[in-house]
Amino acid sequence: MNIFEEIGVEEQVLAAIKDLGFEKPTPVQEKVIPILVGEKPGDVIALAQTGTGKTAAFGLPLIQKTDIANKKIQHLILSPTRELCLQIADDLKDYSKYVKGFTVGAIFGGSSIDLQMKMLKRGVHIISATPGRLVDLINRKKVDLSQVETVVLDEADEMLNMGFKDELEAVLSQTPKNRTTLLFSATMAREVKSIASKYMKDPTEIIIGKKNVSTENVTHLCYMVHARDRYLALKRIVDFHPDVYGIIFCRTRKETQEVSDNLMNDGYNADALHGDLSQAQRDVVMNKFRSKHLSLLVATDVAARGLDVNDLTHVINYNLPDEIDAYTHRSGRTGRAGKKGTSIIIANMKEKQKISTIERQISKKFIHSSVPLGRDICKNQLFHLIDRMEKVEVSDTDINSFLPEINKKLEWLDRDELIKKFVSLEFNRFLDYYKRMPDLTAPAERSKSKKASGSNKDMGMSRFFINIGRKDGVKPTTIIGMINDYTGIRDIEIGEIDILDSFSFFETDESCAEDILEAFKDKTHKKRKIALELAQQAKRSSSRSSSDRNSDSRKRSFGDRGKRPFGDKGKRSFGDKDKRSSGDRDKRSFGDKDKKRTFKKR
Ligand code: AMP
16 A cells, blocks of 8 residues: 555545655655544644645645535635745646646736636635735635635745734634644744744644755855955855856845846856846746756845745855744755755854854754865866766767868877867866965864865965065065065965064965966065075964954955856756857857956956
């Protein structure tokens, strides 16, 4: 016997969920379904996030209990957003596809109320509604809730956060007192408790919380950076994951638009989703994202609610939410339906307290990681390129006619050289771009995250000996000025500077060591020939305070400006149409013009 049958799921919906590939009930379904299919179902409060299978947990029993002959609304599902409301109605349609005569309708704002009134007039068994529009229809006396047996409050905490308390109360007051009430919520905020105690009778409490599949499948990463480096860190994180498909959460509409504009200007396949956009604009963006023609969605919490996408690789918290609960919602958007996901926070040191609070709430520790360094990003991008090359379809008929000529032209190159040249064609651009970019991880975090990543290399700094010192009038600013002027590079990260009587030491990002040695050749200071050489490995401890050091490097950290170095703009892996168009973009972005813009110095 199928396990779904054991908990009371009947044949009429079994076939449909089999078509959907549901093999066994999820934990929330195991607990909720038996309660609802009983003769006299009691009220239920379930602490379960989206992604746990809660729609089927209430949807399957409600479909089964529906009296098809009765055309009145028998069950009502309330959810906070139009998207979730439509998603629920669609899911119920899927589950009921073999149930003859069964109807489910969606009632939500921002869409024709006339059509919804017509639907209600025709009669519908279950409605999935958002509170605002439903209250509007109640006021117009166009909806009859007098025969409602079950009310489901889905994402109750979100509905209350969005200010729907009055609407919820108005709707509940229109339904019979002997109804069954189910409340689903990711968190048990005070307002949720208050609604439960006012409108529910002796509810059974079910906590899926920690056991829920989604939290188990989510890795939580934290990147500590200076607040000013937030955007640069975001770009690196995205570049480090060439196949990223994720939501970047911002705190305000303005920030959402800014981050999205910046990403688009820098050549990323991103767009914004927030409340300042019209419903039509939001629909366009969401559809592009759902169909994977967009790989990065920059969104506010409210706008992203109800966006049901199951295979996000990443959720990135560009800024932590004001409400700690919102983090649970955000991270719950990845790691769904058995897939693995990563929730990333980009934070600064001032947010440590908040991070600890979140850790307590999710009962998991963040893994502190270093912002990917240029060379690591380059490595990932290189192998991504190689993977794509391995998989690219070759059109023999088109290529073959050119082959003899190409072979002749390239016959002087052996296999290794040929590979190197083809790869360099694309790869040189990001090698150049990232060559001199500083480490963005906040200094105090570096040793911590290095430990976490198992590396014991010493922060990637080179230490130099220079034959001039205090008695030559040298100060730290003299050294910084020399590095700036002689190399002409303005974004070299400088570490410790030790000025002694007749010589000095200084540290810089090791990736710039050769540039510096070269630039200091044949230079003089007060008529004295400068001798510069690499000293032994950079020391770990600093004789200058880290704030001193930061203030020096802050002045000079202008890295990561300009266009994205990769031609990898579109999501090539998604569909042929997109493949072609991103190929075109690539060609354009390889041009000299673009290159100049890419590497333009501030
Ligand atoms: P929900 O929490 O209702 O948004 O469901 C999350 C996802 O899990 C949806 O895509 C469902 O189709 C899927 N799902 C729900 N129940 C099951 C199940 N028993 N087995 C496999 N997938 C399921």
